[in-house]
Amino acid sequence: MNIFNEKVAIITGAGSGIGKGLAEELARRGAHVVISDISAERIEKVADGIAKANGKVIASMLDVSKYDAVKKNIDDTVTAHGRIDFIFNIAGIAIGGPAQDVPIDDWHKVIDINLYGVVYGSSVAFPIMMKQGFGHIVNMASIEGLVPFPNSSSYAASKHGVVGLSSALRVEGADHGVKVSVVCPGYIKTAIWNDSKMININREKLVSELPDWSGITPEQCAKVILRGVERNKAFIVVTLFAKLLWVLHRISPNLAIWIMKMVHRDARKKGIVKT
Numbered sequence: 001m002n003i004f005n006e007k008v009a010i011i012t013g014a015g016s017g018i019g020k021g022l023a024e025e026l027a028r029r030g031a032h033v034v035i036s037d038i039s040a041e042r043i044e045k046v047a048d049g050i051a052k053a054n055g056k057v058i059a060s061m062l063d064v065s066k067y068d069a070v071k072k073n074i075d076d077t078v079t080a081h082g083r084i085d086f087i088f089n090i091a092g093i094a095i096g097g098p099a100q101d102v103p104i105d106d107w108h109k110v111i112d113i114n115l116y117g118v119v120y121g122s123s124v125a126f127p128i129m130m131k132q133g134f135g136h137i138v139n140m141a142s143i144e145g146l147v148p149f150p151n152s153s154s155y156a157a158s159k160h161g162v163v164g165l166s167s168a169l170r171v172e173g174a175d176h177g178v179k180v181s182v183v184c185p186g187y188i189k190t191a192i193w194n195d196s197k198m199i200n201i202n203r204e205k206l207v208s209e210l211p212d213w214s215g216i217t218p219e220q221c222a223k224v225i226l227r228g229v230e231r232n233k234a235f236i237v238v239t240l241f242a243k244l245l246w247v248l249h250r251i252s253p254n255l256a257i258w259i260m261k262m263v264h265r266d267a268r269k270k271g272i273v274k275t
């Protein structure tokens with residue numbers, strides 16, 4: 001049974017990558033998609049594609065780091081449709097670099113978008129869904145929210161925060177019909193690897209070290225996420241490699257940390273990281 005048909009789904013960060021993949025897949029499954037992105041040009045292009053495929057779509061430019069803008073986006077959706085069935089808080093950025101080299105302004109930028117953007121979307125949608133007695137919040141974290149990765153401390157901090165927030169909300173919403181899932185992808189082949197700011201990291205060498213076999217496309221990722229949502233999974237870990245890392249960390253956190261130390265040392269030797 002298609003649980004998304006004729007349902008109302010808000011998706012942030014839908015101008016590219018996983019957000020775009022989710023918006024297009026949900027529209028194909030008959031959902032009314034309310035999509036947004038920081039780039040008006042990108043979100044309009046995605047909306048045009050969905051509309052041409054006879055999808056039901058409303059699009060707008062949105063900066064998720066602005067609480068009032070996020071609240072208005074959600075409130076407008078409730079006014080237009082009378083409810084929210086799903087909200088996918090997907091918008092996010094990454095800034096890579098050794099912790100000692102990352103300026104505090106970059107820390108603020110990553111946390112404002114990756115963590116507070118999810119906090120804002122969740123905190124506005126949650127009481128609405130509580131009142132409705134139904135709804136599903138889906139928050140985008142990362143395998144870096146479950147396993148320690150070097151040279152992306154601000155990103156890891158934001159994603160650990162999203163994992164904690166989502167788990168707590170899942171407990172609180174359980175008896176009120178509100179479901180909450182957190183998505184923790186591994187390597188997804190999106191533009192984030194080329195668009196992200198890198199500090200004292202050789203981007204070309206980093207990307208060349210990513211094993212192609214371990215990654216999947218945003219479209220494939222979207223289907224995995226929606227399968228997890230259908231099953232109401234608390235943690236939707238995407239890619240086999242990410243699942244293996246998560247299992248390893250749960251079995252032996254110290255071993256996982258030791259392995260990541262070795263990965264970091266190897267990256268320094270190869271000149272991927274300049275320290």
